[in-house]
Amino acid sequence: MPNMYARGILFGKMVLELGDTCVAKNEKLGLSCDLEFKTKGFFSGTYNAIAGRLRRNTTDVAEISGRWSHVMDIKNNKTGKKRVLFDAQKDGQNVVPKWVPPEDEQESNESRRLWSQLTKAINAKDMEWATDAKSTVEDAQREDRKRREEKGEVYVPRFFELKDGRWVPKFIVPKDPKEAVAAVQNWIFPSATATEVKVKTETSTNPSIAPPPIALPT
Template sequence: MLGGLFSQAGSTFNRVVKPRGSIEAGDDKPPSDTEPDDTSILDENEGSIITSLISQLRVGMDLSKVTFPTFVLEPRSMLERITDFMSHPDLIFGAEKFDNPEERFIRVLQYYLAGWHIKPKGVKKPYNPVLGEFFRCRYDYPDGSQAFYIAEQVSHHPPISAFFYISPQNHVSIVGELRPKSKFLGNSVSTTMEGENRVTLLGKPEDGEYVITMPNMYARGILFGKMVLELGDTCIAKNEKHGLFCDLEFKTKGFFSGTYNAIAGRVRQSSNDIGELSGRWSHVMEIKSTKSGQKRVLFDAVKDGQNVSPKWVLPEQQQEPNESRRLWAALTEAIQMKDMERATVAKTSVEDAQREQRRRREESGELHVPRFFEKVDGRWLPKLKVAKDPQEAVAAVQQWIFPSVVPRSPKPTP
């Protein structure tokens, strides 16, 4: 199939479209710290992105039905990619100990902003999860505390990924869902990231939820110029119990001026400004106090970006068939080996099996019931009631997510 796309489009368009990155293409030179695309696969095989996509694309079209070639794939599922936001837990652990609601709000912002710097080389797209697919992992922190994460594809049309992270001993719970919608815009692809993160500081239940929406994503330079991934538009963080809000703008670079990966935002309580956010999500982000004028660093991706909390995941042979790493194992291996023909076969195999399952459900009238999540008042929530006692909660979550795994003996926590 991939070869067919290349041959169809290549013969027609290679004669009239300049290669990506050419001077004629008007490359606007991304920053020096932007990693180059891994185009070795294209050079060795059949050409550029344009020759594989152009026959399918129309401006404004929904990309959910477009078959993306395997060389643009990041070798992990979107369900696993969401864990990037849990990479720096120290930024939010202990937030409930601050008496000032403003400080607790800023700590939640730190957690959220620190999740964006992790990205694959070049512009890559994670696998679209199939219905019923799930990813689970555990975090074992140096102080003996633990955290657990589970994400599940709860809907196929429209695509919805629900996720849940909890660290009972550190008094943090995060629930949310993502509903991505992608469109082709000519020389770029936009992905509208509908959905939200709902953070609860379990040690401060009176705060209620901290709710954060997502910016949109743009892959620039699809047909010509340098391929660059950008975050754009505005998202909102809010805690309604304390009247705290932040309008956070992810700025896309202008064609002739501007800076890549810039952010700007205002933190306010009701109508009163508290602080001003600035910086770059790939480098350093700061907040400036409206009262004192003092600045403090929220996150330094250059200095602290490598300090990512490791995930513990079951070995693939012990995973269930619809668990992300096992489900996509053949595709991941082929991508890592740069065997695009084999990768295409592996990707098609998973998608064909998904279509067959959907056909059988339609014929039988059977409805898919998610395993870990349920829809309550329009929001996807985990099918688990968490005990207030941290040790009881750890045991219950462990049994719910990893029922066949012998739990690790946790160290006593103060």
């Protein structure tokens, strides 16, 4: 994954942007894509720019360009034709609303709860607070790791396992979409009641009956 950079800390408006490169692969189809998240220059360029090369095995077949926050295009290297790959503002309207439980019902290591102080600091544009909040979480994780090493304990991931050099889920997703939603929810939240699973399943497959947004702490 790309890194995140904070610009304008000392002067001007603070902006967070993604930078560096990452690789996405589909081994089944023999496809891979080298993606570069470009940071804005001091005198030129734009925020959230992206560029990439799509390969089938060792042959370049397409190029990706645009802005990941707006419109991304893909150009076929063989025909030279360009089309819209993803329009964040237009296609984003079709994304199913996210449903998450309130923070006080989440486990202590779930992202929203674990990084809640950092999120508040970023929203408040307080970089000193953000740095302290980030360090607090990371220091606690280092201490946990140190304690495990001292006791000779081996950390076993809850949802993933290492197979052939890759981390894969300890779970096989059913092919039927509705069955898959319910099965994944039961896998991650085994204590959920049948009613909760039914509501979440219907919400995931039918956005029109989504429950009202949950007001999370800010």
